[in-house]
Amino acid sequence: MAFVFPQNILFKHCDPAGIVFFPRYFEMINDCVEVFFDTELGFSFVEIHKYGGVPTAEISAKFSAPSRHGDKLDIRLECIKIGRASLTLEIKAICGEETRFTANSALVFVNSQGRPQSWPNDLRAALEKFKKG
Amino acid sequence: MAFVFPQNILFKHCDPAGIVFFPRYFEMINDCVEVFFDTELGFSFVEIHKYGGVPTAEISAKFSAPSRHGDKLDIRLECIKIGRASLTLEIKAICGEETRFTANSALVFVNSQGRPQSWPNDLRAALEKFKKG
């Protein structure tokens, strides 16, 4: 099962070449992860940031085709690997039949001192449902 | 020889956890590449975008330590691979002795139809000077 986050390409996302400026994709990725935690895991970024955080440790993205103003993307998130305190996600943006980008992101669950801490069991169970088959 | 781009961490770069929000690093990377083309290669993004562009095809980054408001980074750029129409860069941010991120970015030089085109010879020669040893 994938979590799907719809994202319309707005004026603010686009550059003078008329296509999405790639750092804006990373904002969309962060928004997608935030909404995933909030709506699917019942573990909001607001709550998490009271006691720590989920910083991104590593990320890579391949931009396979440009997106233009007005495009309607589906950003699909799946869990690749659920570690003790880490989480590797695949995040893919699709417009119609076309893949626009494929990203892999590794997050770490940290406490307020920035030390990695184990995911709570119920969160881990919720993540398992989104494991890539 | 590396191109060094100084970057102060400003209020706008930081998130509620008090550290740089990672998509802002990608804006800094883009700025660094833009200033590199403009000042070191004599081939400005303004000129390039009249007849095409240099879209980012792929990028990966590892964030090894957080940056905070007020930190003074040196962003170091070196050429890893100079292809016919592509360019792979290593971009590293350092604060004092500490590495904050290491990124690899692959750009493509395209014409106004988005087709890859060969780097001009003088540009290629200029890039060679920044080849990682």
Add this chain to the structure above:
Amino acid sequence: MAFVFPQNILFKHCDPAGIVFFPRYFEMINDCVEVFFDTELGFSFVEIHKYGGVPTAEISAKFSAPSRHGDKLDIRLECIKIGRASLTLEIKAICGEETRFTANSALVFVNSQGRPQSWPNDLRAALEKFKKG
């Protein structure tokens, strides 16, 4: 009648003080106007930008109370004045009973040379429905 644009305050909107960084409000205002044109006026920013644009000529905002990560805003847009080629909007953000900001924005409808041009009659009629009473 007001156009209401719901906006959740996300991690990316907030600064190290834990409140919305005010330039992000201007992005929200632009998004609100874009979605208003697209969904209520049937005159999308994508279409408009093929032949010209609707640049913001003037804007003012009063930030009456801070917004925090997780807040759910309603951004309400009403037309204050519909000129020949201009449009003055009031855009107000409300969270529960509290006003977070009140902005006044003046847009101009321009052609591809940047010259002001009259709003089409059907667009003007659509705008009238959102006139502040």
Add this chain to the structure above:
Amino acid sequence: MAFVFPQNILFKHCDPAGIVFFPRYFEMINDCVEVFFDTELGFSFVEIHKYGGVPTAEISAKFSAPSRHGDKLDIRLECIKIGRASLTLEIKAICGEETRFTANSALVFVNSQGRPQSWPNDLRAALEKFKKG
């Protein structure tokens, strides 16, 4: 005496119409104020945010001519009114002979509870030097 903050218009600032997207001007304004406090007042935003902040209470801007990628702006800041805990600034962007925008911004100096507090005397004295004649 005005504080002058040079700002090159970069690729990231521009929209599909090829001109600066107006919310980016507000980021530049914030950067200008931050650098002004840091270099001219000797009172850095980093220090201020340890014990409070300087939130923007009100801002207005008139965009008199568009800025394009590659333009070199001088952003000029002057103090209009120095209140007990407030500060009204005029911030104007000039490119060659042409004014690009004129903004008025009102900041408030607050403590960690968000309550207005008096500017320290030495800061007030430093601000007086930048009072608009």
